[in-house]
Amino acid sequence: MAQTVKQKKQGLANPFGFFRHECESALKAGYSSFQKTSGHGVRDVDIASTLEDPPNPTFGHLATSLSFEVAKAQKKKPIEVARTLAETTRKVATLDLIESIEATEPGYVNFRANLARLTELTLKSIQRDGSEYGLLKTHASEKTVVEHTSANPARPIHIGTAKGALFGDALARLLAARGHSVRTHFYIDDTGRQVAIMAYGYKLLGEPTPEGKPDHFIGKIYSVTATLVEIEELKKRIALLKKTEEADTDISAQTKSLDEWVGIAADLQGKYPKEFDKLSKLISKDPDPEKSIQELIQKYEKKEPDTSALMRRVTRIILTGFDETLRRARIRFDQWDWESDLLWTGRVAELVGQLKESGFTFNKGGALELDVAKAVEKFGLRQILGVSPTFEFPPLTLLRSDGTSLYPTRDIAYTLYKFENAEKVINVIGTEQSLAQFQVKVAFWITGHRKEAEKFLYFPIGHLLLEGQNMSARRGRFVTFDQVLDETVTRAKSEVDRRSPTLPDEIRKRIADRIAISAVRYAILSVDAIKSTNFVWDKVLNFEANSAAFINYAYTRSSGILRKLGKLAEPKKLDLLKDPAEQALVLELSKFPETFARAADDLNPTMLCLYANLLAQRFHEFYEKSDISHVSDNELKWQRVALVLAVRTVLKTLAGLLGLELAERM
RNA sequence: GGGCCGGUAGUCGAGCCAGGACUAAGACGGCGGCCUGCGGAGCCGCAAAUCGUGGGUUCGAAUCCCACCCGGCCCGCCA
Structure with a gap:
């Protein structure tokens, strides 16, 4: 409730969120009235969490399975409970965005949205907020550092590293749009x-x-x-x-x-x-x-x-x-950090001093070791950090016997350094570093940086295989990021040449460049970061399989419509968009704010990729079914154009968040 | 040996954290349709899944718990 009110004040609308909010209020009130007449069912139910997406629109747009739990407690049939609950809820609901509340077998209460109202609200919100539509701001803005890529500066960036780079970059974009103050850092590992x-x-x-x-x-x-x-x-x-x-x-x-x-x-x-x-x-x-x-x-x-x-x-x-x-x-990147600076400024020495004083270090053959196991037991970190009770923690070597530092030691100092100007630090690094990243956390506990330990996030990047094999720089089985970009641009160029021979070459080049970079970014970002993925040339270069082109094509089609129309006019109302394809499209647009907020809070760019794909799909379906530029009813025409413009706005926002670039023509 | 992460149609891959109508999204590949209209990089349809295996919890499990199997990774005075 407070959130909705605040967002209204901020002026950023969340159409589907409003509908959800109405359903929640209605259900809460309906349930408490239900309890009065039917006795106690389930105590302290979190109403909001029982609302879920129904499997298809015939069941409405939100549904609750609350009746099942209540039925169990009251030893009744779920459908009977559902009927009564739907009845009591209907009585108290304010029917603005809610069209109907109905009980259905086997015991759900389904909420149907008033699509006419939702359409109006959604399209007007998008018209009003423009490129800001959907970018709901967090109420807990944090100064955040995202460290990513940090490729070893001794050879070109390869595609394995590129995966981390793309996720790190997308995360930074998402978090910034969510209202966090984000800085991206590249760690230059120059002392190795x-x-x-x-x-x-x-x-x-x-x-x-x-x-x-x-x-x-x-x-x-x-x-x-x-x-x-x-x-x-x-x-x-x-x-x-x-x-x-x-x-x-x-x-x-x-x-x-x-x-x-x-x-x-x-x-x-x-x-x-x-x-x-x-x-x-x-x-x-x-x-x-x-x-x-x-x-x-x-x-x-x-x-x-x-x-x-x-x-x-x-x-x-x-x-x-x-x-x-x-x-x-x-x-x-906002900042390039030299590892050598950590040594020169004495930060590493200072850290080692603190660790020594803590009593968790010991000497082994002249080398300084950190007793990680001891610290874990002392601070009860198994419980706190959720580590298996049988895991044996190896000690961590902090200094060689010649007194020089090792990479993990410098990394602890570096992570602390990043906290000097940030409340939250996200390290985007390969899964093989998970133990090392855990050790950083333990070191934070030892040195009394508990708040930092809590606000330190490790974002693991799954291994990337090359055509099913491990990459090996030595054996030359190794693909650079540049190669991937070059090949994809070349392929995209020949596609554009074939499909749009009438465009000037200079334009075709620019289009190919956009399509290529979007295809590469989408190919990587559309699969969960943590999964090991297999880099297959065919897949990246196949623009039929890669949704970046599919998404761009939706945008291109919308451009074609606008080009054909020339001068645009405003519709008088927004009451004629009743076709199922139009309604499905509007519904998808109305869900963008919630999807964005969730993707940002869950650190999940992949979710947005899938949403972008879904939105494009809904648009293509609409395009196939609906005439626009040659429809004779002018009012209908301009209402459909308003929908097209709304889709374009959201597609552009999505592209900005994911780093895709849209071409007007392809 | 111990740990972390994955295992969903022929292939790729959402859903899993917050269990519910899952009869499991979407894509590639396969098969069959759709262009006198805004560009077919599209649309419509069909076939294809013991949700790794076995137990358990629950009115209800792809989702939670336990055990096991398979794959990747980690357990360096490398980075």
């Missing part, structure tokens, strides 16, 4: 070994200016360098093992690994002969490449000026490439 290897190779080559796309160029250097260094190391290790007469099994394992790397090296040499040969020569001159890399890592952690400048320089080149890719996919 990979960036050091990359910088090492780049430096050896004399810091060449990138040819082609920067991340692809540097990624190539990284792959070649990493492979060559690994081979050097393995050779040394095997030699050492042989010298010390270690067990044959160890030697054969290392030899097997070496063979594998040599194979990879051969592939790389074939693909990038120039860089490979050059780097091969340069690395062989270095007496100890591994030591050089370790030095880079250590000097960088200490912010040694020359090393820091080099590391940042090369990482920035990669990031330029990332930015280009992300921009193409319509993904943008």
